[in-house]
Amino acid sequence: METVNFLRDPPSDMAQRRQDLTHIPSGFTLTLEDHDLYWPFVSNVWSISTPANKATTEKTGIETSWWQCRFSRQPDAPTASGIVNSSRRDHTRTRCEVRIKVAKNLSTGIVTYTRTKASEGQEHSHSLDEIDQYKINSGVKNAVLEELRKGYSAKEVTKNFVGKGKASIYPGVIVCGGEYLDTAEVGAWRRDLKLPATEADPRRSGKGETWEEELAKAEESCQRLDMRYRLLRVKNQAGKWSNGIVWASDHRLKTLAKRGYITLFDSTHKTNLLQFKLFTWMCRTEVDHKTYLPCAGALLDSESGDTIAAALAQICHWIKDLGLEWRIKYALTDDSAAEQRAVALTFTEESKESLGNVFGEVEHLLCQWHCKQTLNRQLHGDVLTPANRHLQAALWSRRTEAGCDESI
Numbered sequence: 001m002e003t004v005n006f007l008r009d010p011p012s013d014m015a016q017r018r019q020d021l022t023h024i025p026s027g028f029t030l031t032l033e034d035h036d037l038y039w040p041f042v043s044n045v046w047s048i049s050t051p052a053n054k055a056t057t058e059k060t061g062i063e064t065s066w067w068q069c070r071f072s073r074q075p076d077a078p079t080a081s082g083i084v085n086s087s088r089r090d091h092t093r094t095r096c097e098v099r100i101k102v103a104k105n106l107s108t109g110i111v112t113y114t115r116t117k118a119s120e121g122q123e124h125s126h127s128l129d130e131i132d133q134y135k136i137n138s139g140v141k142n143a144v145l146e147e148l149r150k151g152y153s154a155k156e157v158t159k160n161f162v163g164k165g166k167a168s169i170y171p172g173v174i175v176c177g178g179e180y181l182d183t184a185e186v187g188a189w190r191r192d193l194k195l196p197a198t199e200a201d202p203r204r205s206g207k208g209e210t211w212e213e214e215l216a217k218a219e220e221s222c223q224r225l226d227m228r229y230r231l232l233r234v235k236n237q238a239g240k241w242s243n244g245i246v247w248a249s250d251h252r253l254k255t256l257a258k259r260g261y262i263t264l265f266d267s268t269h270k271t272n273l274l275q276f277k278l279f280t281w282m283c284r285t286e287v288d289h290k291t292y293l294p295c296a297g298a299l300l301d302s303e304s305g306d307t308i309a310a311a312l313a314q315i316c317h318w319i320k321d322l323g324l325e326w327r328i329k330y331a332l333t334d335d336s337a338a339e340q341r342a343v344a345l346t347f348t349e350e351s352k353e354s355l356g357n358v359f360g361e362v363e364h365l366l367c368q369w370h371c372k373q374t375l376n377r378q379l380h381g382d383v384l385t386p387a388n389r390h391l392q393a394a395l396w397s398r399r400t401e402a403g404c405d406e407s408i
């Protein structure tokens with residue numbers, strides 16, 4: 001389970017277990033499994049003083065380690081300015097002498113926690129809350145790091161973890177000891193991760209950080225290049241909103257109207273750091289039948305058929321605006337369901353009237369390269385390889401039905 005989901009809904013005894021693992025009631029034990037679950041959430045309380053000895057562990061089957069309270073060291077000395085140290089959290093509490101022994105019995109699977117002789121009967125000189133103020137435990141921290149690695153900004157992660165909104169997981173975070181988590185800390189962790197700006201943080205790119213900023217940049221480019229463009233905001237079947245921008249230049253729209261009998265749909269993923277999908281509509285040039293010209297494009301934050309359809313409808317509209325029509329008959333796609341749905345949505349009976357599409361229903365062609373890939377994936381091995389070879393011959397070389405039948 002993702003740690004963030006664990007924090008959203010922590011075990012009901014989390015708060016109690018954190019107290020137990022701080023104050024160590026006499027005779028307190030946990031199973032190994034529970035130890036591994038809860039211990040990261042008191043990592044801020046204990047620092048190791050003596051790690052387990054490997055040889056002893058092997059000999060006895062019990063892994064024993066010794067821990068001391070985080071505040072066992074001398075408090076930070078105040079500086080001339082009165083600020084104790086450079087970090088926001090400082091240790092000004094009275095020195096705390098509590099030390100414990102953690103014994104994991106590897107054969108019974110039981111972990112026993114006891115005070116060391118020297119600190120028997122002693123209480124912490126502070127509360128667990130004071131430690132939580134001083135340092136965030138690694139259970140909470142790891143959940144934050146996980147989210148940062150997914151590419152969310154420090155601001156977004158903080159909002160999710162300790163924000164006031166409905167989507168915030170703050171109630172669970174408090175139970176897990178993260179009450180005092182804040183933006184400054186999350187920002188510092190993000191810097192420590194040294195995430196490369198590219199892959200690790202897809203939502204942040206160059207100067208632009210958000211979809212809105214990316215759109216603004218795209219708009220500016222379209223204006224500079226004197227292209228038509230339109231921002232799209234579309235609600236898909238699932239009720240989710242998606243954003244996009246569609247663009248084209250007049251002279252390429254004219255080409256599309258003239259040569260778009262067969263239109264190639266191309267979609268590219270991971271085109272920018274925000275992981276938007278780039279769609280390009282191309283048609284063949286007048287010169288030969290092999291060169292395709294990009295005629296219109298769209299950058300969309302989702303690959304839903306509805307959003308692609310909105311882009312297509314806009315292109316149709318622009319072409320009509322030029323007094324022309326997009327006489328698409330064949331849509332050459334890589335068999336993407338979303339693209340097929342978009343074509344169906346755009347070139348329906350009604351729109352055909354208004355768009356003047358005289359060819360009737362648009363048919364789909366599949367690109368040879370993807371057909372080749374599929375054949376190679378499906379037909380291999382001793383028995384099927386000859387079949388694959390014949391089908392590839394039909395795909396690439398045969399130009400007539402008779403020749404094709406012969407091959408197969």
Ligand SMILES: [Zn+2]
Nearest residue numbers: 069096124125
């Ligand atoms: Zn203590």
